[in-house]
Amino acid sequence: MTAAPKGNLVVGQSGGPTQVINQSLVGVIEEALKHDVFDEIIGAINGFAGILNRDFVDLRRESPETLEAVAATPGAALGSCRFKPKDEDCEEVFEIFRELNVHYFFYIGGNDSALAAAILNKIARDRNFDLRVFHVPKTIDNDLLVTDHCPGYGSAAKYVASSFIGSDMDNRALPGVKIDICMGRTAGWLTASAACARRGDSDGPHLIYLPERPKSLTEILDDICAVHESNGRCTVAISEGVVGPDGFEMISSPVIADELKDLGMDTILESVTVMGAVEIAAGGAAFDAFGHSQLSGSGALGDFFANALKIYWHRRTNKKLRIRADTLGYAQRSFAGYVSKVDADEARLVGQEAVKHSINGEICGSVALRRIGNGENYFSEPFLADLGEVAGLGKPKKDQFRPVPDNFINENGNGMTQAFVDYALPLLGGLPPKGILKAAPLHHKPTSAH
Amino acid sequence: MTAAPKGNLVVGQSGGPTQVINQSLVGVIEEALKHDVFDEIIGAINGFAGILNRDFVDLRRESPETLEAVAATPGAALGSCRFKPKDEDCEEVFEIFRELNVHYFFYIGGNDSALAAAILNKIARDRNFDLRVFHVPKTIDNDLLVTDHCPGYGSAAKYVASSFIGSDMDNRALPGVKIDICMGRTAGWLTASAACARRGDSDGPHLIYLPERPKSLTEILDDICAVHESNGRCTVAISEGVVGPDGFEMISSPVIADELKDLGMDTILESVTVMGAVEIAAGGAAFDAFGHSQLSGSGALGDFFANALKIYWHRRTNKKLRIRADTLGYAQRSFAGYVSKVDADEARLVGQEAVKHSINGEICGSVALRRIGNGENYFSEPFLADLGEVAGLGKPKKDQFRPVPDNFINENGNGMTQAFVDYALPLLGGLPPKGILKAAPLHHKPTSAH
Secondary structure, three states, X not given: OOOOOOEEEEEEEOOOOEOOHHHHHHHHHHHHOOOOOEEEEEEEOOHHHHHHOOOEEEHHHOOHHHHHHHHOOOEOOOOOOOOOOOHHHHHHHHHHHHHOOEEEEEEEEOHHHHHHHHHHHHHHHHHOOOOEEEEEEOOOOOOOOOOXXXXXXXXXXXXXXXXXXXXXXXXXXXXXXXXXXXXOOOOOHHHHHHHHHOOOOOOOOOEEEOXXXXXXXXXXXHHXXXXXXXXXXXEEEEEOOOEOOOOOEHHHOHHHHHHHHHXXXXXXXXXXXXXXXXXXXXXXOOEOOOOOEOOOOXXXXXXXXXXXXXXXXXXXXXXXXXXXXXXXXOHHHHOOOOOOHHHHHHHHHHHHHHHHHHHOOOOEEEEEEEEEEOHHHOEEEEEXXXXXXXXXXXXXXXXXXXXXXXXXXXXXXXXXXXXXXHHHHHHHOOOOOOOOOOOOEOOOOOOOOO | OOOOOOEEEXXXXXXXXXXXXXXXXXXXXXXXXXXXXXXXXXXXXXXXXXXXXXXXXXXXXXXXXXXXXXXXXXXXXXXXXXXXXXXXXXXHHHHHHHHOOEEEEEEEEOHHHHHHHHHHHHHHHHHOOOOEEEEEEOOXXXXXXXXXXXXXXXXXXXXXXXXXXXHHHHHHHXXXXXXXXXXXXXXXXXXXXHXXXXXXXXXXXXXXXXXXXXXXXXXXXXXXXXXXXXXXXXXXXXXXXXXXXXXXXXXXXXXXXXHHHHOOOHHHHHHHXXXXXXXXXXXXXXXXXXXXXXXXXXXXXXXXXXXXXXXXXXXXXXXXXOEEEEEOOOHHHXXXXXXXXXXXXXXXXXXXXXXXHHHOOOOEEEEEEEEEEOHHHOEEEEEEEOHHHHHOOOOOHXXXXXXXXXXXXXXXXXXXXXXXXXXXXXXXXXXXXXXXXXXXXXXXXXXXXX
């Protein structure tokens, strides 16, 4: 620890925006405004990219009213980027920071942003450059290491759970199979939050699939058919990152491709070829670095399951089935006007805390959350975690994030446990009520005809 | 007008559920509970289908608490159906109603439901069967004839506008082209509501396409490229029912197919063939009654535009463009916990009004809304409209709904006018605030280095 030097502060935002990332930005600004140690409070437009482009704004000139309105607005008010700095980028940042007398850097973002901050921090230490580097956490994916949960998750999870309450009530009214694809490429936290929509035994989602549990296509189709056969309908939550038995994403998994051939559903695979051709025509590549086809259609995964189920069910029953698939899309992270208050408050807090730590002698760190009480007594407190540890610095990519733990996933790998719901529900800050008619049969003879 | 006979009441719900259709159901029930003329208050499960199956529930046995919770819940609490009754179905309904002493029938739904009620009513009059038939309006499509607007629209429009506020802020943070496909097959009302998300000149959606204005693909692609070239980004709202120059839905329009061939984008068409093959494998048909291919993938239309734009932009600039497409999906009509209070109140009111009319001597009708004040003084009043007129009874299908009028659509046919926003905004019952940083450049030299 060293005494906090007087100097300027730079704050930036990075990665996918969320509904509450601007709360954290405003938390940083409002706390910084309280302390004389900061001269300029500078915003970097589009994160690291903005620093390198010297694209800076003067955040002291924002009114309190604007800041409060920004805090309540989704997106990333300073603009975002996806940028992994190389050594030479860091050197350039130091040069610019030295010139501008910047001694404080706050980076608001998820895993990649923590890593970018950790890299910058490490090189600053190596070069003896007096820069305090703090990562302010946000990610709807909830997959940062160390922390109990991540700001941004609660609001996204509230959106997903509310969407499933509605989706399942719709499916009750016009019964069939409804498949909703949720965000979360590497970890299933957000998809899992759909479980919070369940209240009674008949409520959906009836099945939930996460990337943490590899599945064959047949396993998933058999599950859906079984639920539909016993319930007369089925609501399903599937993570966009769901993987086949070989660990590759379902739609580009060689094992799943073989399974489709065995099932005689080659037609479904043709769409992969089509998308590859489009990528080539647009100057891209049909296959990624690992040789897997890039199928990135917005509804591709939902259609993949819906089409497979359509054929599978028809063969099994010789009947048609009402099947609908939706991909919940960007609204999960950006829907305006519907946030978790718990989440919004925590997002504001982690921004404020990062600034407090920076002037209390800490050199670097990531603000994490520790859960104190749960259920109706839910309460969390912030603490400063090791930046390198949160970023998974030096670890292989696959160990840089936190998957959903085993005790949160049911035995069949197709649903969540009560332990998960107990964990997640307080973060959503309340869900809308769900009313269902008692629907007592009209069993007595009505009054006789006139 | 004849005196209201003492007897039983049947209420049913029909068509696509909405966020507030249960308000109307509860409006019918709570009003009916006040009047001695009704003996049983009977719910038909799944609308007409439930009547024919004698699948009835006793709505007097629901507690006020349950009813209030149901009113606030999306879906259709009695279950829904899509059913156009034939003459013989109506005869069977009369037989069942006669047996059960039913003299009042309330049908909550959209265009098809109004038509079903009108058919039943007409035959009841022909047969001299003493049945009072009332249509209670709901549709997120807002395309019923006669009424100023339809219960269900305000909440769906609020969802769409809030989604676009978020979608556009996200697109501001990570700039590119964002295409969102909105519901509304025949009329563009719901897609149009995206315009309510705009506050300032830089706000999206920058382009809005409705079925009311046929477009070539090139017109749409050129529009998007032009906006992106001047703004550095573009947010687009497209109705799922958007049509080509020949009036056929974009993705199955022969004229658009020719255009794609001329553009050398045949690859995009291949996905149509793939989907056709899947339909056949699932026991369906690759082509509909008109010989058009059935491309019903959940994200198909969004991907269609995204893929075409990807290729088009690459040819034009030799660069890649960040393009994302979402299909807003069923959440538009079913998202839980986020409704327009104006809409919820009106939905309740039309249910109550229908019952009042039925005992005030009216034989049949549809409850419509008339706008009295607008803007901050918005106010509406219900009135009883002619059932046959609302249903478009005897009119060709295409004249049974109300399209968005010309003065609501801009000259280029790619956006809405202020007159539309003035019409729609009061129905949404408020939208979340949108805060944008002033972002004053850091123009003065920061303090010198220490």
